[in-house]
Amino acid sequence: MNKPIVIGMIGLGTVGSGVMRLIARNAEQFLHKVGAPLVIKHVAVQSKEKERDLEVAPQVLTDNVEDILNDPEIDIVVEVMGGIEQAKQYVTKALQNKKHVITANKDLIALHGAELAQLANEYECDLFYEASVGGGIPIIRSLTHGLASDEINRVVGIVNGTTNYILTKMSQNHEDFGDVLQDAKAKGFAESDPSSDIDGLDAARKMAILSGLAFSTNIDLSDVHVKGIRHVSLEDIKYIQNLGYTLKLLGIGDRKHQKIEISVEPTLLPNSHPLASVHNEFNAVYLYGEAVGETMFYGPGAGSLPTATAVVSDVLEAAKNLRLGTTGRSYITPQYGKDLKSNAEMDRKYFFRILVKDKPGALAQITSIFAKHGISLERILQQPKSKSVAEVVLITYRSSYENYEEVFNEFEQLDVIDSILSSYRVEGEE
Amino acid sequence: MNKPIVIGMIGLGTVGSGVMRLIARNAEQFLHKVGAPLVIKHVAVQSKEKERDLEVAPQVLTDNVEDILNDPEIDIVVEVMGGIEQAKQYVTKALQNKKHVITANKDLIALHGAELAQLANEYECDLFYEASVGGGIPIIRSLTHGLASDEINRVVGIVNGTTNYILTKMSQNHEDFGDVLQDAKAKGFAESDPSSDIDGLDAARKMAILSGLAFSTNIDLSDVHVKGIRHVSLEDIKYIQNLGYTLKLLGIGDRKHQKIEISVEPTLLPNSHPLASVHNEFNAVYLYGEAVGETMFYGPGAGSLPTATAVVSDVLEAAKNLRLGTTGRSYITPQYGKDLKSNAEMDRKYFFRILVKDKPGALAQITSIFAKHGISLERILQQPKSKSVAEVVLITYRSSYENYEEVFNEFEQLDVIDSILSSYRVEGEE
Structure with a gap:
């Protein structure tokens, strides 16, 4: 022996x-x-x-x-x-x-x-x-060994089980965030202080690790743009479902021309996307490699x-x-320095839900602000909400994050906007 | 250098x-x-x-x-x-x-x-x-390294892209097997002689490799029970969809008390199963480990x-x-001898579609044969097909394969049965 x-x-x-x-x-x-x-x-x-x-x-x-x-x-x-x-x-x-x-x-x-x-x-x-x-999912070894030959340019992950459980229950049972959170605590899927999960910090840490390995560079936690799910409303979820999407807390790491962006935020996924059917406390990581194309790794994220x-x-x-006798030889030095995308280099689609004062030309004012900043609209839905207020739900085509920032700035000063109820990133389609 | x-x-x-x-x-x-x-x-x-x-x-x-x-x-x-x-x-x-x-x-x-x-x-x-x-899916390395610590007792795979493409198109477009096969050949998803794919041999070879690694034993190709998709009809698919299932050519390797069975056959999966949403030419392997629970690996199976x-x-x-200087050290000897399940040790659920002569007591005769061999029925649907013939669709509860063999034998001699149109395994529920 x-x-x-x-x-x-x-x-x-x-x-x-x-x-x-x-x-x-x-x-x-x-x-x-x-x-x-x-x-x-x-x-x-x-x-x-x-x-x-x-x-x-x-x-x-x-x-x-x-x-x-x-x-x-x-x-x-x-x-x-x-x-x-x-x-x-x-x-x-x-x-x-x-x-x-x-x-x-x-x-x-x-x-x-x-x-x-x-x-x-x-x-x-x-x-x-x-x-x-990713708990029991062998995702790190798959990145460093199984897919070692490829150039991975996109990492999309459901890497926090607590928030995925909450969003799944909100979607399936049409219950409010607060009620589902209570239930998740009772079942042991959420900690007594769940802030690190629901505010996205836990997912951000995991995405920093995954993106660093995928893109062969050192990522700092502060490089990750983070937004949690605390303010997701049941009404948001219902609209999103009617549009054929599923809302998930997604970590997205993206590299283009060697420039990187990493974010964690509630994001709309088309129901046909492989990650859209990852339910409850399960985790999954979707990778896009230049040679392999799409792969996904699914399993229990904790326990x-x-x-x-x-x-x-x-x-x-x-x-x-x-x-x-080969310990200490598995160390992989990052191949690249870190080069983050500017806001002008980050492009994305957005979902907006906006309360608008019911005045003539209100919708025209809103759409013209999008147009002014080069953002086209894929879908618009307007309906009356109360006597004096209408609700506008829209999904944009892809544009730069810089353009969205300018739209947000102008919206703040726009008299016809009562409030922006929600705005979420949309993933998975051109 | x-x-x-x-x-x-x-x-x-x-x-x-x-x-x-x-x-x-x-x-x-x-x-x-x-x-x-x-x-x-x-x-x-x-x-x-x-x-x-x-x-x-x-x-x-x-x-x-x-x-x-x-x-x-x-x-x-x-x-x-x-x-x-x-x-x-x-x-x-x-x-x-x-x-x-x-x-x-x-x-x-x-x-x-x-x-x-x-x-x-x-x-x-x-x-x-x-x-x-599994083409680009790093499934072998995941079995031998990423999940090396676990005891994997079930391997379920969609490991042939051609047949998955055909079954997906039949299900989505309600086209006949023959038409879809022509289309698959035209698109390069099927070879000019597609028999090794559609008769299940290609999948059987892959399942022999995967099961051997998962169960740490040497599997021969002849140990795999194989049935292809050549006889799957569009009518089968429609019934299966109405029952909330998806038909896939599944490879299933199962180990219980160290005894093994491996099969490749068209199988009904509940729509909620992670493998049910693996469409077109994509492959996926689902593993059940005693410690890790359910994991799935998804990606392009060819190309x-x-x-x-x-x-x-x-x-x-x-x-x-x-x-x-460590080449030749990765060799893993199988830990176990091969011990295959007997038919009495293999248990499964089945879907049947049977044409029955429209005589009094016909359904009673059929159900009593199931009962006699200890097979309970989960769902039964009977409807008239023509003047003198009715169609019976049923799904059983789990029972041993030996019991099904006896049922099949009795059915052959049963006068009220016009023909057994199809019988498929059902996976994924108790």
């Missing part, structure tokens, strides 16, 4: 428990694949006394993370504690002590991924983070065991590298 | 041309990823004089395959000639000459994959075949550049292994 691969894990929450269960359950299979057993020597937790629904041998638990970071016997450190600063310290020290690191921590990788990858390279360590995006499969697949990769 | 990775390619048809184009187009990117340039030294073709829509330097073309197999400078052999016996000879010789082999040849791998993998192992060579299943992305991603993997 070959020498075991020894693992230390930091954190034993949802994902950590899944990792322990999976390594125990498939031990025989892993022995076959790696040629050596995987042994979890220590798990660092805050309290050793806490009740857990998982049996762990007492000598495995430790409340001192140094027992892991400084143990020369430990080959691989699995970081599933979450958070940023402390996790960064631990991962840094693990790499400096020449331990290979697997992390599920999207926040850490989105903020400090480039720096940690440099460090891993310097200390000749593996640093893998498949679980940081204990699904996320654990991604962590443990990373562990297996590092373990195989250890056995082959 | 590091020593180039030298490639010899056998065949320059659709896929081969795509490989040449892709390697030329993304040369800079590959240099960055591999750390050495990729050079195609020779391409073996049947005729050097043939007109091609691709410019190839004359010294690259050869009509003598030995120029590739015996050239000590060539590191990697790409086999994209197709066919079985000759391709097997060449691949065998390439491996024996210690060349790493990338093939897109599903027929070769489905029939001789185990033997060739043994040989690759013996000569310490890489043997990759991502392009053999010059899409398939070339899979071939070249394999080339990049072998090239990186060459640079690391």
